[in-house]
Amino acid sequence: MTTAEQKGRSLWKESSFYTTLRRLLKGKLAMVGLMIVLVIALCAIFAEQISPYDPIKIDYMNFSLFGAPGGTHLMGTDQLGRDTFSRVIHGARISLSVGFVAVSIALVLGTMLGLIAGYKGGMLETIIMGAMDTIWAFPTLILALAITTLLGPSLFNIMLAIGIVYTPGFARLVRSMVLTVRNQEYVESAKVLGLSNRKIILRHILPNITATIIVQASLNAAQAILAEASLSFLGLGIQPPEASWGSMLKESMQYLDIAPWMSIFPGAAIFLLVLGLNFLGDGLRDALDIKIRID
Amino acid sequence: MWAQTIRKLLSMIPILLLVSIVLFTIINLLPGDPALAVAGEAFRDEALVAQIREDLGLNKPLVVRYFNWLGGVLQGDLGRSLKSRQPVVEIVRERLPVTLELTFLSMFFSTLIAVPLGIYAALHRNKAADVINSIVSMLGVAMPNFWLAILLILAFSVNLKLLPSSGYVPFFTDPIGNLRFMILPAFSIGLSFAATITRQTRSSMLEVLGQDYIMTARSKGLRDRVTIWKHALRNALIPVVTVISMQIGRLIGGAVVTETVFALPGIGRELVDGISQRNYDVVMALILITAFFVVFANTFVDILYILIDPRISKKND
Numbered sequence: 001m002t003t004a005e006q007k008g009r010s011l012w013k014e015s016s017f018y019t020t021l022r023r024l025l026k027g028k029l030a031m032v033g034l035m036i037v038l039v040i041a042l043c044a045i046f047a048e049q050i051s052p053y054d055p056i057k058i059d060y061m062n063f064s065l066f067g068a069p070g071g072t073h074l075m076g077t078d079q080l081g082r083d084t085f086s087r088v089i090h091g092a093r094i095s096l097s098v099g100f101v102a103v104s105i106a107l108v109l110g111t112m113l114g115l116i117a118g119y120k121g122g123m124l125e126t127i128i129m130g131a132m133d134t135i136w137a138f139p140t141l142i143l144a145l146a147i148t149t150l151l152g153p154s155l156f157n158i159m160l161a162i163g164i165v166y167t168p169g170f171a172r173l174v175r176s177m178v179l180t181v182r183n184q185e186y187v188e189s190a191k192v193l194g195l196s197n198r199k200i201i202l203r204h205i206l207p208n209i210t211a212t213i214i215v216q217a218s219l220n221a222a223q224a225i226l227a228e229a230s231l232s233f234l235g236l237g238i239q240p241p242e243a244s245w246g247s248m249l250k251e252s253m254q255y256l257d258i259a260p261w262m263s264i265f266p267g268a269a270i271f272l273l274v275l276g277l278n279f280l281g282d283g284l285r286d287a288l289d290i291k292i293r294i295d
Numbered sequence: 296m297w298a299q300t301i302r303k304l305l306s307m308i309p310i311l312l313l314v315s316i317v318l319f320t321i322i323n324l325l326p327g328d329p330a331l332a333v334a335g336e337a338f339r340d341e342a343l344v345a346q347i348r349e350d351l352g353l354n355k356p357l358v359v360r361y362f363n364w365l366g367g368v369l370q371g372d373l374g375r376s377l378k379s380r381q382p383v384v385e386i387v388r389e390r391l392p393v394t395l396e397l398t399f400l401s402m403f404f405s406t407l408i409a410v411p412l413g414i415y416a417a418l419h420r421n422k423a424a425d426v427i428n429s430i431v432s433m434l435g436v437a438m439p440n441f442w443l444a445i446l447l448i449l450a451f452s453v454n455l456k457l458l459p460s461s462g463y464v465p466f467f468t469d470p471i472g473n474l475r476f477m478i479l480p481a482f483s484i485g486l487s488f489a490a491t492i493t494r495q496t497r498s499s500m501l502e503v504l505g506q507d508y509i510m511t512a513r514s515k516g517l518r519d520r521v522t523i524w525k526h527a528l529r530n531a532l533i534p535v536v537t538v539i540s541m542q543i544g545r546l547i548g549g550a551v552v553t554e555t556v557f558a559l560p561g562i563g564r565e566l567v568d569g570i571s572q573r574n575y576d577v578v579m580a581l582i583l584i585t586a587f588f589v590v591f592a593n594t595f596v597d598i599l600y601i602l603i604d605p606r607i608s609k610k611n612d
Contacts, residue, residue: 133313141551149325252445260453279433
C-alpha cells in the first residue's frame with residue numbers, strides 16, 4: 001500500500017461519516033431496523049417479480065373467495081378472490097413512497113422556513129412561526145384529512161397533505177437550532193468576512209444542523225406512513241382497487257369473523273415498517289449523538 | 296405568576312383566530328357545491344338550487360361569510376347540519392362527550408401506568424424488567440391504533456366473546472356498560488401513548504439521576520426515596536409533561552379513527568361523513584373544537600411549567 005493510499009485510508013477512518021456509520025452498524029436495533037426497511041424496500045421495488053398474482057385481478061373462477069392462508073395463496077385471498085400476499089407486496093410501494101415523498105416535502109419546506117425565520121428574525125420570523133403554530137394547532141390527522149379532501153384523494157395529494165402537516169415540526173426544530181448557532185464565533189467570523197446571508201446559511205449553518213434534520217426525517221417517515229394508512233383506512237386516502245395497507249384494512253373490517261387474515265397481514269406490514277423505521281431513527285440518533293425529542 | 300398565567304391564556308386568542316381563518320378557507324374551498332348536496336335528488340331544479348344557495352348565504356363573498364360564521368360561533372351558534380337541519384351545537388353536545396371520554400380514559404390510564412413504569416425502568420436500568428419494558432414500549436410505539444383495535448376485536452369479541460365489538464351507552468345511564476364498550480377503544484389508543492410516555496419518563500429520569508445535584512443529595516446521606524421523589528422526579532417530569540401535551544392532537548386523531556372501528560357515536564364518524572357530504576358547518580365546528588383542545592392543552596402545559604419549575608416564573612418576572 002502506498003503512502004498516499006495509507007493517508008487516504010486514515011483520513012476516511014477519521015471522517016465523521018465513517019465514525020457515524022461504524023456506530024450505526026454497532027447498534028443491534030439499528031441494524032434490525034435497517035434490515036426490515038431494506039427487505040420491505042426490495043419487495044416494493046421488485047413487486048412485479050415477487051408477487052405471484054396480479055394484486056387487483058378479481059378471481060371468481062377458482063372458487064378462491066376468502067381462501068385461508070396456505071397452499072397457492074400464502075396469505076389467503078380476500079372477498080374478491082384477490083391474493084393478499086400480492087396486495088401486501090404492492091402496498092409496500094405506496095407506504096414507502098408516501099413516507100419518502102411526504103417527509104421530503106416537509107423537510108425541504110420546514111428547513112427553508114426554519115432557516116429564514118431563525119436567521120432573519122424580526123417580522124418575517126413572527127409571520128413564519130405564526131403560520132407554523134397555526135398548522136401545529138390542528139390535530140395532525142384531522143388537518144391531513146381536510147387537506148386531502150380539498151385536493152382530492154390521489155397519491156400525490158396525500159403525500160402533499162401529509163408533507164404540509166409535518167412541515168411545522170421541521171421549521172420549529174431548524175429555527176431553534178439556528179438560534180443557538182447564529183451567535184457562535186464561526187458564524188460571526190463569516191459575517192465579518194463579508195459573506196452574504198445566503199452563503200452563511202448554506203455553507204456554515206446548514207451543515208451544522210443536517211444530522212439533526214436527518215434523524216427527525218427518519219422518525220417522521222414512520223409517522224407519515226401511519227398517517228397515510230389512517231387516511232386510507234377512513235376511506236379518504238388511496239382508493240380501491242389500488243392496494244394500500246390502510247384501504248386493505250378498511251375492507252377487511254366487514255369480514256373479521258370469516259377472514260381474519262385479511263386484516264392481520266396488512267396490519268402486520270404497517271407495524272413492521274414503522275418499527276423498522278423507528279429502530280433506524282433511534283439508531284441514527286444515538287450514532288450521531290443527537291439529543292432531540294421527536295413526537 | 297398570575298400575570299404570566301393570564302398572559303398565556305390570552306395568547307390563545309390570536310392562534311385560535313388564525314386557526315379559524317385557515318379552517319374556514321380550507322373548508323369553503325372544498326370541491327363540490329353544498330347547495331347541490333342539500334337539494335339531493337332535486338339537484339336538476341336550478342331555481343331550487345339557487346334558492347338553497349341564497350338561503351344558506353353561499354352567494355355572499357367569502358370574507359363576509361367568515362365574519363358571519365365567526366360572529367355566530369362567538370355567540371354559541373355553530374350553524375346547522377346541511378343534511379338533517381339539526382343545530383350543530385346539538386350534534387356537538389351529543390357527540391363530543393363520547394370522544395372526550397375516550398380521549399380522557401386513554402390518557403388518564405396510560406399516564407397512570409406509564410409514568411411509574413418509566414421510573415421503575417430507570418431505577419432498574421439494564422435489569423430484566425427494564426429490558427422487557429423497553430421492548431414492549433418499542434412495539435407499542437409502532438403499533439397502528441386501528442390495527443390494534445381490529446386485533447382486540449378479533450381476540451376479545453370474535454373469539455373470547457368477552458367484550459362488545461361495537462355500540463355505546465352513556466356513562467351516566469349505565470357506568471359498567473359504558474366501560475365495557477370503552478375498554479377496547481381506550482386501550483387501542485392508549486397503548487402507543489403509554490409507550491411514548493414510558494420511554495420519555497425513563498430517559499429523562501436517567502438523565503436527571505446522572506446530574507451532580509443528585510450525587511450531592513445522595514452524598515449528603517439523603518434516603519433514596521427522598522432523593523428520587525423530591526429532587527429527581529420533579530425535574531424529570533418537565534419533559535414528560537411536554538410530551539403528554541404534544542400527544543393530545545395525536546390522541547384526538549387516534550380517537551377519530553378508533554371510533555370508526557368500534558362504531559362509537561363520537562365526532563370521528565360525524566367528521567368523516569361530514570367531509571364527504573360537504574356538511575360545512577358540522578365539519579368546521581368539529582375541527583375548530585379539536586383545535587381548541589390542542590391549543591388549550593399546550594397552553595395548560597406552559598402554565599404547568601411555571602408551577603413545576605420555579606426558575607421559569609422567576610426568569611420571566
